[in-house]
Amino acid sequence: MNPPSTYHSVAANLQSWIMSGELPPGSKLPSERRLCERLGVSRVNARDAMHFLEGQGLIYRLNRIGWFVAPAPFIYDPTRTHSLLDEAKSQNRKLDTELIQAARVPAPLAIARKFGIPATTEVLNVLRRRAVDGRWVLLESCYYQEDDFPNLLDQDLTASLNALVRNTYGFKRRRQNIGISSKPLDQVQAQQLRVREGSPSLKLSRDVIVDGRCVVAEAEHWLHDAIEMRMRGRTTG
Amino acid sequence: MNPPSTYHSVAANLQSWIMSGELPPGSKLPSERRLCERLGVSRVNARDAMHFLEGQGLIYRLNRIGWFVAPAPFIYDPTRTHSLLDEAKSQNRKLDTELIQAARVPAPLAIARKFGIPATTEVLNVLRRRAVDGRWVLLESCYYQEDDFPNLLDQDLTASLNALVRNTYGFKRRRQNIGISSKPLDQVQAQQLRVREGSPSLKLSRDVIVDGRCVVAEAEHWLHDAIEMRMRGRTTG
DNA sequence: CAGTGGTCTAGACCACTAC
DNA sequence: TAGTGGTCTAGACCACTGC
Incomplete structure (x- = not known):
């Protein structure tokens, strides 16, 4: 036409x-x-x-x-309790994980508020990037209440953090608050995934609540075209 | 600099x-x-x-x-069982709904597969657009198995379809499969929201399962900047 | 170093909207 | 009809990558 x-x-x-x-x-x-x-x-x-x-x-x-x-998107259940590596395996995809940072840092304002602690308190932060089939598509930033996770920084932080929380630290009974929104990557994030500043991403935030207290706060940034989230079997009233 | x-x-x-x-x-x-x-x-x-x-x-x-x-995004729980109108009210936002189409149509391939019926079978389709504070931000397309929803097209289709399914048709015990992904709007969809073709949107699909059978399949397309999804209180192993 | 995408200029015409 | 964004040309220089 x-x-x-x-x-x-x-x-x-x-x-x-x-x-x-x-x-x-x-x-x-x-x-x-x-x-x-x-x-x-x-x-x-x-x-x-x-x-x-x-x-x-x-x-x-x-x-x-x-x-x-672009390859087909990675299918992902954000309510999962098992490791992402298993999910990748079942989809026949290669998953690489790289630890960018693991440190004790002053709690950012938003994290401090979630944890219910003063903003000056130190918390543990683990920052990783992950690649699906060789393409960096995911940035993970996880914050942990220090008292609840002794010696966390000495663990293997390239494996499943989920499993660590559940098995090593024994937080089995827990609730999660999940948030999903569309957010552009800032300059630092973009650089870490080798894309342009402002590239669209799907942001997944997950707060792990144990006994009414938030002990873990995660944020995942997925390149928007690389991910599709699916949650199965929710029961509703 | x-x-x-x-x-x-x-x-x-x-x-x-x-x-x-x-x-x-x-x-x-x-x-x-x-x-x-x-x-x-x-x-x-x-x-x-x-x-x-x-x-x-x-x-x-x-x-x-x-x-x-752009105004602040609308906060939205995709696992909700109550009407979107209530959610809007509690956020002090105005929600308008416009019925674009309500008709008996041949099942699209993807829908037929979900419903487990031949692709030629007719199903009910309700297409609506919704505005938050006067801005068209959401396109809803809902498919229903005809046998399960007699006289659906005669109901008030500008009100809560969720409530209709639950109360009028009595589907209270149900499960939902939810999918979330980033999808651009096609030409028709874009026109209906008065945006450009290819505008990024957050696509939410929801399959309602009753007794192991899918009876409702919905797809919502939200303009990406207008929505933030939050799910509270999921319990995990 | 050559080649890539990233940014930028100074114009132009078209399709559509609101009036 | 006037004004808007949408599309397009034919150039240019810069920042960065890979070799």
Whole structure:
């Protein structure tokens, strides 16, 4: 319907290359300038097409490196009690975990409020990034009440933190408050996942409540196209 | 740090106007061209700033109408059993509901599969859009197994469908499978919310299971900046 | 170092909205 | 009809990556 040089048609072109398998998931797209030449459009136009397909979750980019074909999203149950590694295994996906930081830090305001402690109190913070099939897609920041988790920093913090809380520290009877929202990554977060500042993410926050007290506060930032959350079997009134 | 004409600084300018209350939530921003003049930047640059702030959830746009300051997100519990209207009332927000379509239609493939029926079978579909404080932010599409919901189309379909299912049709003991993902709006959906095609949304799907059978399948598309989901008190092993 | 995406200019025309 | 955002061109320089 439109003349052939709209960004929609550029996007349609790319899309057909992807759908046809010419460009398999994970593969790198031709550079923007090469695409301009090949399709006879200006660079802005080509970029608009990329941004459009990025929004569709069909392609993603690594900052200043290039555009890539997005793999299928990871399926994830945020109410899970088992480790993410198991979930990855059952989906036949490779999960890598990298510890970025593990330290005793002054409680950020929001965390202090959740824990019901003064803002100057020190808490434990574990910061990790995780990759699915080689792509960094998840940033985890977990805060722990220090008194409840003695020697936490000496544990293996690249394994399941969930299991640690449940088994090593014995917090089995617990409730969770879960929040899900769409949040852009700030500069630091973006750098850690090698994406641009402001990249859209799905933020999952989880407060673990034991005996009416919040003892763990987690925040997960997932690149928006890499994740799909599913919760099964909730019973309601 | 950077020279003053980057889109970051344009964004910072706008942001300060918004934060200072000069531009209250819901108010219209100056037009792009006026901003270019006022700040001495090119239009592409101004637009990049807008897109950045849009990603931050600070402003939103109505297609071809203009940019507006985004109000605070609506807080929402997707596991709720009460009506959304009540939830809006308790947050002091106005909720409008408009029925777009209510009809008997051939089951789409995905729905047929969920219901466990042949794809040619007819099912009931109710399509609505909803506004929070005057802004269209939600598109609801609900499918019902026809046999389980006699005369559904004759009911008041602008009120709580949840209450209808529970009270009028008596489905009290039920389970829900919930899915949450980030999805762009297609052309039709975008038009109904007066936004651009491809606008990011949070998709919430909910399958209502009664006696192991799926009788209702809903999909909600929320504009990504207008919603924050919170689930309280989940108990886990 | 060459090549990539990231940012930016100064224009232009089109599609649509509100009046 | 006037004004809006939506699309588009043909250039340019910068910051960063990988080699």
